[in-house]
Amino acid sequence: MAERRSEGSQDAQREESREESREEPRERSIYDHAGGEEALHRLEEIFYAKALVDPVLRTVFPRRQPHHVDHLTWFTAESFGGPDRFTRELGFRHLIDVHRNLKITDEQRERFAALYLEALREAGLPDDEPFLGAVRSHIEFGTRVAQQNSHAASDDELHPLREVPHWQWPKAPDQSL
Numbered sequence: 001m002a003e004r005r006s007e008g009s010q011d012a013q014r015e016e017s018r019e020e021s022r023e024e025p026r027e028r029s030i031y032d033h034a035g036g037e038e039a040l041h042r043l044e045e046i047f048y049a050k051a052l053v054d055p056v057l058r059t060v061f062p063r064r065q066p067h068h069v070d071h072l073t074w075f076t077a078e079s080f081g082g083p084d085r086f087t088r089e090l091g092f093r094h095l096i097d098v099h100r101n102l103k104i105t106d107e108q109r110e111r112f113a114a115l116y117l118e119a120l121r122e123a124g125l126p127d128d129e130p131f132l133g134a135v136r137s138h139i140e141f142g143t144r145v146a147q148q149n150s151h152a153a154s155d156d157e158l159h160p161l162r163e164v165p166h167w168q169w170p171k172a173p174d175q176s177l
Protein backbone atom coordinates (compact mmCIF):
# COMPACT_ATOMS: atom_id res chain seq x y z
CA MET A 1 0.00 0.00 0.00
CA ALA A 2 1.34 3.43 -0.90
CA GLU A 3 2.74 5.29 2.04
CA ARG A 4 0.58 8.27 3.00
CA ARG A 5 2.42 11.55 3.12
CA SER A 6 2.36 13.26 6.48
CA GLU A 7 1.12 16.86 6.75
CA GLY A 8 4.72 17.95 7.19
CA SER A 9 5.96 16.28 4.07
CA GLN A 10 3.04 17.70 2.05
CA ASP A 11 4.05 21.15 3.21
CA ALA A 12 7.60 20.40 2.19
CA GLN A 13 6.41 19.27 -1.25
CA ARG A 14 4.35 22.45 -1.70
CA GLU A 15 7.36 24.51 -0.71
CA GLU A 16 9.49 22.53 -3.18
CA SER A 17 7.09 23.22 -6.06
CA ARG A 18 7.01 26.92 -5.14
CA GLU A 19 10.82 26.80 -5.32
CA GLU A 20 10.57 25.14 -8.75
CA SER A 21 8.24 27.83 -10.05
CA ARG A 22 10.78 30.44 -8.93
CA GLU A 23 13.41 28.68 -11.04
CA GLU A 24 14.71 30.96 -13.78
CA PRO A 25 12.59 29.92 -16.82
CA ARG A 26 15.53 30.15 -19.21
CA GLU A 27 17.35 27.35 -17.37
CA ARG A 28 15.23 24.68 -19.07
CA SER A 29 13.67 24.16 -22.48
CA ILE A 30 10.61 26.18 -23.45
CA TYR A 31 8.92 22.78 -23.91
CA ASP A 32 9.56 21.70 -20.30
CA HIS A 33 8.63 25.12 -18.98
CA ALA A 34 5.31 24.99 -20.87
CA GLY A 35 4.44 21.70 -19.16
CA GLY A 36 5.51 19.27 -21.88
CA GLU A 37 3.37 17.35 -24.36
CA GLU A 38 0.21 17.28 -22.25
CA ALA A 39 0.10 21.06 -21.75
CA LEU A 40 0.86 21.81 -25.40
CA HIS A 41 -1.84 19.38 -26.53
CA ARG A 42 -4.35 21.18 -24.29
CA LEU A 43 -3.31 24.51 -25.78
CA GLU A 44 -3.65 23.30 -29.38
CA GLU A 45 -7.04 21.70 -28.68
CA ILE A 46 -8.41 24.97 -27.26
CA PHE A 47 -6.88 26.95 -30.10
CA TYR A 48 -8.30 24.68 -32.80
CA ALA A 49 -11.80 24.73 -31.27
CA LYS A 50 -11.70 28.53 -31.50
CA ALA A 51 -10.37 28.55 -35.07
CA LEU A 52 -13.12 26.20 -36.26
CA VAL A 53 -15.93 28.52 -35.16
CA ASP A 54 -14.24 31.81 -35.97
CA PRO A 55 -15.97 33.84 -38.70
CA VAL A 56 -12.68 35.16 -40.11
CA LEU A 57 -11.01 31.72 -40.19
CA ARG A 58 -14.04 29.71 -41.30
CA THR A 59 -13.03 29.74 -44.97
CA VAL A 60 -9.60 28.21 -44.24
CA PHE A 61 -10.82 25.83 -41.53
CA PRO A 62 -14.19 24.66 -42.92
CA ARG A 63 -14.20 21.33 -41.01
CA ARG A 64 -12.35 19.54 -38.26
CA GLN A 65 -9.33 17.56 -39.49
CA PRO A 66 -8.69 14.59 -37.19
CA HIS A 67 -4.89 14.97 -37.05
CA HIS A 68 -4.65 18.73 -36.82
CA VAL A 69 -4.29 19.00 -33.03
CA ASP A 70 -1.76 16.17 -32.77
CA HIS A 71 0.34 17.52 -35.62
CA LEU A 72 0.25 21.04 -34.27
CA THR A 73 1.30 19.66 -30.87
CA TRP A 74 4.24 17.73 -32.38
CA PHE A 75 5.36 20.79 -34.30
CA THR A 76 5.21 23.11 -31.30
CA ALA A 77 6.87 20.55 -29.02
CA GLU A 78 9.79 20.13 -31.41
CA SER A 79 10.15 23.84 -31.96
CA PHE A 80 10.27 24.43 -28.21
CA GLY A 81 13.01 21.88 -27.55
CA GLY A 82 10.93 18.71 -27.04
CA PRO A 83 10.87 15.45 -29.07
CA ASP A 84 11.45 15.73 -32.85
CA ARG A 85 8.39 13.66 -33.79
CA PHE A 86 7.12 16.18 -36.35
CA THR A 87 10.32 15.98 -38.40
CA ARG A 88 10.63 12.20 -38.03
CA GLU A 89 7.05 11.28 -38.87
CA LEU A 90 5.83 14.08 -41.13
CA GLY A 91 8.78 16.16 -42.27
CA PHE A 92 8.87 19.89 -42.84
CA ARG A 93 7.88 19.55 -46.50
CA HIS A 94 4.45 18.37 -45.32
CA LEU A 95 3.99 21.64 -43.45
CA ILE A 96 4.84 23.61 -46.58
CA ASP A 97 2.42 21.52 -48.64
CA VAL A 98 -0.59 21.91 -46.31
CA HIS A 99 -0.37 25.71 -46.40
CA ARG A 100 0.14 26.02 -50.17
CA ASN A 101 -2.63 27.83 -52.01
CA LEU A 102 -4.57 28.71 -48.87
CA LYS A 103 -4.08 32.39 -49.78
CA ILE A 104 -4.05 33.47 -46.13
CA THR A 105 -5.08 37.12 -45.76
CA ASP A 106 -3.53 39.58 -43.28
CA GLU A 107 -6.77 39.53 -41.31
CA GLN A 108 -6.70 35.71 -41.09
CA ARG A 109 -3.06 35.66 -40.09
CA GLU A 110 -3.67 38.21 -37.35
CA ARG A 111 -6.79 36.41 -36.10
CA PHE A 112 -4.90 33.10 -35.99
CA ALA A 113 -2.19 34.70 -33.81
CA ALA A 114 -4.74 36.45 -31.55
CA LEU A 115 -6.74 33.25 -30.96
CA TYR A 116 -3.55 31.36 -30.22
CA LEU A 117 -2.59 33.82 -27.48
CA GLU A 118 -6.13 33.71 -26.09
CA ALA A 119 -5.94 29.90 -25.99
CA LEU A 120 -2.58 30.08 -24.25
CA ARG A 121 -4.20 31.95 -21.34
CA GLU A 122 -7.23 29.66 -21.23
CA ALA A 123 -5.08 26.51 -21.25
CA GLY A 124 -3.43 27.68 -18.03
CA LEU A 125 0.11 27.62 -19.38
CA PRO A 126 2.73 29.73 -17.59
CA ASP A 127 2.27 33.48 -17.93
CA ASP A 128 5.76 34.75 -17.11
CA GLU A 129 7.16 37.31 -19.54
CA PRO A 130 10.01 35.18 -20.97
CA PHE A 131 7.56 32.41 -21.85
CA LEU A 132 4.93 34.78 -23.30
CA GLY A 133 7.67 36.50 -25.30
CA ALA A 134 8.85 33.18 -26.71
CA VAL A 135 5.33 32.09 -27.71
CA ARG A 136 4.48 35.50 -29.22
CA SER A 137 7.60 35.56 -31.40
CA HIS A 138 7.12 31.90 -32.37
CA ILE A 139 3.54 32.52 -33.50
CA GLU A 140 4.34 35.82 -35.19
CA PHE A 141 7.12 34.18 -37.20
CA GLY A 142 5.17 30.98 -37.93
CA THR A 143 2.09 32.79 -39.19
CA ARG A 144 4.23 34.91 -41.52
CA VAL A 145 5.91 31.82 -42.94
CA ALA A 146 2.55 30.08 -43.41
CA GLN A 147 1.09 33.17 -45.07
CA GLN A 148 4.00 33.55 -47.50
CA ASN A 149 3.87 29.86 -48.41
CA SER A 150 0.11 30.05 -48.87
CA HIS A 151 0.60 32.56 -51.70
CA ALA A 152 3.68 31.02 -53.35
CA ALA A 153 2.97 30.39 -57.02
CA SER A 154 6.29 28.54 -57.40
CA ASP A 155 8.92 27.06 -55.06
CA ASP A 156 11.02 30.20 -55.56
CA GLU A 157 8.35 32.20 -53.80
CA LEU A 158 8.29 29.97 -50.71
CA HIS A 159 9.73 31.23 -47.44
CA PRO A 160 13.34 29.91 -47.23
CA LEU A 161 12.67 27.98 -43.99
CA ARG A 162 13.12 24.24 -44.64
CA GLU A 163 13.13 22.73 -41.18
CA VAL A 164 11.30 23.05 -37.87
CA PRO A 165 12.81 26.14 -36.23
CA HIS A 166 14.40 25.69 -32.80
CA TRP A 167 12.94 28.49 -30.79
CA GLN A 168 15.06 30.20 -28.12
CA TRP A 169 14.17 32.11 -24.99
CA PRO A 170 14.02 35.86 -25.60
CA LYS A 171 17.24 37.52 -24.49
CA ALA A 172 17.15 38.67 -20.85
CA PRO A 173 17.44 42.46 -20.57
CA ASP A 174 20.70 42.14 -18.59
CA GLN A 175 22.30 40.08 -21.40
CA SER A 176 22.13 43.05 -23.73
CA LEU A 177 24.18 45.25 -21.40
Ligand code: HEM
Nearest residue numbers: 060065067068071072075098104108109112139142143146
Ligand atom coordinates in the same frame (compact mmCIF):
# COMPACT_ATOMS: atom_id res chain seq x y z
C1 HEM B 1 2.71 29.27 -36.28
C2 HEM B 1 1.92 29.19 -37.33
C3 HEM B 1 1.40 27.90 -37.89
C4 HEM B 1 1.75 26.61 -37.59
C5 HEM B 1 2.80 26.12 -36.63
C6 HEM B 1 0.90 25.75 -38.39
C7 HEM B 1 0.95 24.37 -38.36
C8 HEM B 1 0.11 23.53 -39.02
C9 HEM B 1 0.09 22.10 -38.89
C10 HEM B 1 1.01 21.30 -37.99
C11 HEM B 1 -0.88 21.63 -39.66
C12 HEM B 1 -1.36 20.20 -39.68
C13 HEM B 1 -1.11 19.48 -40.91
C14 HEM B 1 -1.62 18.06 -40.77
O1 HEM B 1 -2.74 17.81 -40.30
O2 HEM B 1 -0.86 17.18 -41.11
C15 HEM B 1 -1.46 22.76 -40.33
C16 HEM B 1 -2.48 22.68 -41.24
C17 HEM B 1 -3.19 23.75 -41.65
N1 HEM B 1 -2.97 25.08 -41.34
FE1 HEM B 1 -1.42 25.80 -40.31
N2 HEM B 1 0.05 26.51 -39.14
C18 HEM B 1 0.33 27.84 -38.85
C19 HEM B 1 -0.31 28.93 -39.38
C20 HEM B 1 -1.46 28.87 -40.11
C21 HEM B 1 -2.26 30.00 -40.50
C22 HEM B 1 -1.90 31.47 -40.19
C23 HEM B 1 -3.35 29.50 -41.15
C24 HEM B 1 -4.51 30.24 -41.74
C25 HEM B 1 -4.98 31.35 -41.27
C26 HEM B 1 -3.21 28.06 -41.21
C27 HEM B 1 -4.09 27.20 -41.81
C28 HEM B 1 -3.95 25.83 -41.89
C29 HEM B 1 -4.85 24.95 -42.62
C30 HEM B 1 -6.09 25.39 -43.36
C31 HEM B 1 -4.35 23.66 -42.50
C32 HEM B 1 -4.85 22.36 -43.19
C33 HEM B 1 -6.13 21.86 -42.75
C34 HEM B 1 -6.16 21.41 -41.31
O3 HEM B 1 -5.29 20.63 -40.88
O4 HEM B 1 -7.06 21.88 -40.62
N3 HEM B 1 -2.07 27.71 -40.57
N4 HEM B 1 -0.86 23.92 -39.91
